Amino acid sequence: MDFSLRTGLVGLIAEIEGTLISNRTSVVLVLFDGLGTQFLDERTPALVSHWASTLRAPFPSTTTVSLATVATGLAPAAHGIIGHLLWWPEVGRVVNMLKFVDLSGSAVLIDNESVLPSPNLWERLRAGGCQSVTVQPADFAGTPLTRTLYRGCRFVGAGTIDEFVEQTVTAAGVPGTFVFTYLPPVDYAAHVFGPGSAEVAGALTWVSSVWGAIVNRLPAEVVLMGTADHGVMPIPEEGKILIRDERYRPLEFWGDPRAVMVKGSARLTRELCDLTGARLVEPAEFVPWLGDGHAHHHLASRLPDAVLLAQPGQVILPWGFDKRLVGYHGGLEKIEVDIPLLVRG
Structure with missing residues (x-):
């Protein structure tokens, strides 16, 4: 695949979708939440060795916006998620799009499966004869955000490094499968402890180990890529x-x-x-x-x-x-x- 003219996640998803439907080749995309290019340095040699180019996160540069772009292949203006906190006129409240609660913490009841446009990426791939699997932390199963993003995509839970690797490699073994593996540890550590913290260093080691093992175990004919949803700015x-x-x-x-x-x-x-x-x-x-x-x-x-x-x-x-x-x-x-x-x- 040629990404020389592509500058963001919309273009990346377009390339993946075209490859899957035209070639029936399995594709694995690992998304490292929070892994801006700031973290590709001596701490992450396994990632740096595969760093092909730099993309630009959508605006606003936040998880729900970027994940909605992956799930639809659309820019924020087209998929409708334009912030972590979003004014939801249908309920007259600001909604936290990660947790689907309002600013007081009260649950906001929304038909999650109708939030994103149809057909989404997973539905288009299925119509083209391909299948989709997302490998996520097991406790994300059935959450409002998962129901919003992964309509039409099979959810597989994981917890340990070995589980993430095994589930990803197993799913990719079926030709014509798109495997979307989501790794959140860097984002959590950078938010809570700061980008330069020892906790972030540990998270970088963890996600690098997942990536390195997937690199080594996936058959050569499977396309393997990785990216992120945003970087993180330290705030005193x-x-x-x-x-x-x-x-x-x-x-x-x-x-x-x-x-x-x-x-x-x-x-x-x-x-x-x-x-x-x-x-x-x-x-x-x-x-x-x-x-x-x-x-x-x-x-x-x-x-x-x-x-x-x-x-x-x-x-x-x-x-x-x-x-x-x-x-x-x-x-x-x-x-x-x-x-x-x-x-x-």
């Missing part, structure tokens, strides 16, 4: 800008702490921009960042009036946003959007 405590002034209560906030979406008074939004030092981005500029394709039928109602892009090293944390973390993402800085493409030669 002094970089956390908490919005707690009651005069901003009339504004509605969603999105990500590095790219906060705002709806409401233009005057208050500009005032908040001045207070935080963020860059104020109007729809004419940020909507094209969401990519091409036929716009999702709910896109217009989910769009904000403006986006506040936080300065490097800072996050903006309105009520309900998570202030506990050490690493964040969602913006447009290189450390957030540069993701590797790994290819076994």
Whole structure:
């Protein structure tokens, strides 16, 4: 496959889909959550040795947006998931798209299987005579996010390094199968302990071991690639800008702490921009960042009036946003959007 003209996940999925349907060759894509190119260094020689090129994560650079792009082959504007926290007009609340709860933590009941457009990638592959398997942490089985993303894809749970490797290799043994293996440890460690932490170093060793074993065990005729959904920016405590002034209560906030979406008074939004030092981005500029394709039928109602892009090293944390973390993402800085493409030669 030729990725020389491809710059992101949409192009990568298009190449994979075409290869599967035309050649009936099995393809394995390993997605390392949070593994921006910042982590490809002396700590990860098994990954660096297969680093073929650098892709760009979709905007906003966050897990739910990127995974929806993988699951559909569409840009965010077309699949409709445009943030970690998303204004959901059908229920009149901001919804955490990882957990499907609102900002108070209350469950939001949504028909998860209808969230993404039809047909999704897995359904198109099935119509083309191929099958799809996703290998995920076993405790992700049946969650709202899993039901949202993997409609039409067979879920296989795993826990240990050996289980992830065995399930991936076994699934790929059936010709014409797309195996999507998802590894979350780096993202978790980088969020909670910071990108430079010993915990991240341990997570990098763990995912490198999975990758190395899959490289060694997969038959040569199986295409093996790896990528990520975003990178992670370290944020010091002094970089956390908490919005707690009651005069901003009339504004509605969603999105990500590095790219906060705002709806409401233009005057208050500009005032908040001045207070935080963020860059104020109007729809004419940020909507094209969401990519091409036929716009999702709910896109217009989910769009904000403006986006506040936080300065490097800072996050903006309105009520309900998570202030506990050490690493964040969602913006447009290189450390957030540069993701590797790994290819076994």
